Amino acid sequence: MSICIFVYQCTCMQVFTFGFVFTGHLRLVTRAIGRRRFASSTEEYAKRNYANNEAEYKTVIGSLTSQRRPYLLRDVYDDMMLDGVKPERDTFHSLIVGTMKGSRLQDAFFFRDEMKSMGLAPDVALFNFLISTCGKCKNSDQAIQLLEEMKRSEVKPTGQTYICLLNACASGGRLDRVYAIVRDMTAAGLGLNKFCYAGIITAHKNKTPLPDDTASKIFELVEQSKGWSSVEQTKDNAENIMLGISEEELYNLPTAEYIHRRGGFISRQLTVYHVAFHAYADLRTVEATERLLEMLEKDGKSPDVFILMQVMRCYLHAGDIDRGQKIFEDYMKSNRPPMIELYVTLAEGAMVGYTPRGMQLAQETLVNMNSRGFTLNVRMGNDLLLAASGEKTGGYTTANLIWDMMQARRLTPSLPAVQAYYNGLKEREIPEDDPRLMLVSRTLDNLRLRFGPGAGR
Numbered sequence: 001m002s003i004c005i006f007v008y009q010c011t012c013m014q015v016f017t018f019g020f021v022f023t024g025h026l027r028l029v030t031r032a033i034g035r036r037r038f039a040s041s042t043e044e045y046a047k048r049n050y051a052n053n054e055a056e057y058k059t060v061i062g063s064l065t066s067q068r069r070p071y072l073l074r075d076v077y078d079d080m081m082l083d084g085v086k087p088e089r090d091t092f093h094s095l096i097v098g099t100m101k102g103s104r105l106q107d108a109f110f111f112r113d114e115m116k117s118m119g120l121a122p123d124v125a126l127f128n129f130l131i132s133t134c135g136k137c138k139n140s141d142q143a144i145q146l147l148e149e150m151k152r153s154e155v156k157p158t159g160q161t162y163i164c165l166l167n168a169c170a171s172g173g174r175l176d177r178v179y180a181i182v183r184d185m186t187a188a189g190l191g192l193n194k195f196c197y198a199g200i201i202t203a204h205k206n207k208t209p210l211p212d213d214t215a216s217k218i219f220e221l222v223e224q225s226k227g228w229s230s231v232e233q234t235k236d237n238a239e240n241i242m243l244g245i246s247e248e249e250l251y252n253l254p255t256a257e258y259i260h261r262r263g264g265f266i267s268r269q270l271t272v273y274h275v276a277f278h279a280y281a282d283l284r285t286v287e288a289t290e291r292l293l294e295m296l297e298k299d300g301k302s303p304d305v306f307i308l309m310q311v312m313r314c315y316l317h318a319g320d321i322d323r324g325q326k327i328f329e330d331y332m333k334s335n336r337p338p339m340i341e342l343y344v345t346l347a348e349g350a351m352v353g354y355t356p357r358g359m360q361l362a363q364e365t366l367v368n369m370n371s372r373g374f375t376l377n378v379r380m381g382n383d384l385l386l387a388a389s390g391e392k393t394g395g396y397t398t399a400n401l402i403w404d405m406m407q408a409r410r411l412t413p414s415l416p417a418v419q420a421y422y423n424g425l426k427e428r429e430i431p432e433d434d435p436r437l438m439l440v441s442r443t444l445d446n447l448r449l450r451f452g453p454g455a456g457r
Contacts, residue, residue, distance in 0.1 A: 054085055061094045066244070068378075070102025071451070074110070089120050096129050097245060103136040124155050128164050128250065135168030135252045140177060143168035159190055160250065167199040167251040173206030195251050197225035198275040205279035215288040218276050222295065225272040254278040255306055263337040265305040273301075277310035284318045305331075309345045316349025321358055324349055343369035344380050351398065354391045362388070362398050370405065381406040382417045389420035396424055400436070407439075415447040 051057045057080050064072050073095055080087060087095070092115040099108040108130055112122060122130075127150050134143035143165055150157055157165075162185050169177040178200055182192065201221050204214050211217075248271075249256040255274050258266055266274075273296060280289045289311055296303065303311070308327055315324035328346045332338060343365055350361040366384075376384070381402060388399035399421055406413060413421070422440050430437050 049083075051079070051085075052083070054080075054087060054091055057085060057087070058091055058094055061091070061098060065094070065098035065101055068102065070098050070104050070107070073098050073104075074107055077111070077114070086118065087115075089115070089123070092120065093126060093129070096126060096133075100129050100133040100136065101249070103133065105133050105137040105139060105142070108133045121153065122155070124150070124158055124161060127155060128158075128160050131161065131164040131168050132250050132252060135164065135171045138172045140169040140172045140174050144177070159185075160247075162188075162190065163193075163195050163199065163251055166196060167202065167253075170199040170203035171206065171252060173203055173208055175203045175207050178203040192225075194225060194271040195247060195253070197221055197272050198253055199251065201272070201275045201279055205282060210283075215280065215283065215285045218279055219288065219291065219295075222272055222276045222292065226299075258306055258341070261305075261339075263305070263339065265339065265341075267301075267304040270296075270301060270304060270307065274306055274310075277307050277314075281310040281313035281317065284314060286314055286318050286320065289314045305336075305339055305342065309341060312342070312345050313349055316346070317352050319353060321350060321355075321361065325361065338372065338374075340369065340374040340376075340380070343374060344376075344384065348384055348387050351387045351391075354393070356394070359391065359394060359398050363401060366398075366401060366405065375409055376402075376405055376411070378406075378411050378413070381411055382414045385413050385417040386420055389417070389424045391424065392427070396428060399424055403436075403440070412443065412447070415444075415451060418444045418447055 051060050057076065060076055061073065064070070064076065077087070077095060092111055095111045096108050099105075099111065112126070112130060115122065115126075127146055131143045131146050134140065134146065147157065147161070147165055150161070162181060166178055166181045166185075169181065182196070182200070185192070185196070201218050204211075204217050204221070207214070246256065246259045248259045253271070253275060255266055255271070259268075273292070276292055277289065280292065293303070293311065296307075308331060312324045312327045315321075315327065325346065328342055331342060347362040347365040347369075350358040350365065352358065384402045385399065385406070388396075388402050391399060403413075403421060418440065422437075422444050425437050425440060432438075
């Protein structure tokens with residue numbers, strides 16, 4: 001069976017196999033029995049079964065991971081067991097990488113335990129993936145426990161392991177743990193590289209309560225980072241490249257999802273600047289952002305597209321629509337390739353505060369983007385729909401526009417986005433038989449039935 005048909009089948013509440021739905025205890029019983037029993041002919045079996053051996057299952061796992069459908073990986077694994085296909089180490093690595101990319105910590109540890117039950121001891125690469133997943137889920141306690149497990153298992157941590165751990169602790173603002181890891185690295189003879197400084201900056205930004213000197217401390221760290229050194233085994237290794245993992249994704253940096261974009265989107269030499277500008281945008285510190293731009297210019301560097309996005313975010317989230325819009329317009333006049341991310345950043349930022357002018361600018365930006373041939377993906381559509389759905393007054397025009405743009409591409413928003421949009425519609429005086437309201441209501445019911453109340457979060 002083709003991957004496409006497989007994905008279609010898997011998007012139901014359970015995986016359909018040979019006309020049966022294996023759920024609950026029945027799935028466990030069938031899995032314990034071993035291979036599937038069926039009365040179909042060999043030809044029918046070939047048509048209905050989407051994978052027959054480990055290589056084919058690995059292709060399916062890779063496809064689901066690239067499509068950002070990690071919630072289906074457990075079903076694929078169950079089918080492997082039902083088919084009597086024993087996964088080897090690299091298959092488990094692929095499964096855990098899929099859960100890492102999808103931030104599914106429980107599934108990651110499930111696959112780790114399954115791997116150990118089959119006599120395959122986790123290696124350093126797998127521990128790195130698990131620690132990275134802890135970082136994505138802001139669970140530094142579990143990340144520390146994994147390091148202790150490595151020591152008990154006599155698996156030697158590498159430079160990448162320590163940086164994964166540092167950034168995992170940074171995600172929760174655990175400055176104490178971050179600096180303890182820095183001391184351990186120094187004691188082990190490992191210097192700090194740009195990814196270490198990125199993690200330290202993130203830790204300062206995420207610390208709660210936020211100290212008054214956070215902005216100045218981040219500035220100092222950017223200055224200190226200019227003498228960064230290399231750390232043992234921090235370059236992308238062969239397995240990470242084969243699995244499609246960049247160092248930015250392994251360490252959970254804000255540039256991870258953009259790292260493969262072309263057209264001058266990311267300059268990898270500016271990693272520390274990227275994290276600092278991103279932090280200032282989150283903190284809405286305009287003065288610090290402008291000071292950092294001056295430092296960048298003094299270093300003889302020009303802002304790449306990611307940095308321009310963060311400067312726009314900072315101005316817009318601070319309520320300065322004019323300067324945020326000027327960054328966008330200056331870029332569009334610069335003869336550099338237009339980027340959809342800049343349109344989305346302007347539209348989303350303009351909606352902050354839900355002012356009449358901001359909402360109008362958001363609509364105009366989206367219409368202009370669409371006329372240029374750019375189309376939203378699911379993530380962008382979700383973010384915009386969630387933002388627009390918070391509008392309490394007005395005609396809800398921007399939210400309706402975003403919903404229609406996603407419907408035109410047959411994109412189904414996440415449950416939280418649909419729920420927020422539905423709530424906004426219900427707050428308006430809309431008849432119960434309104435076609436839009438009925439469609440949104442059906443979509444919401446289907447998502448609740450399909451994924452449960454926690455889906456999409």
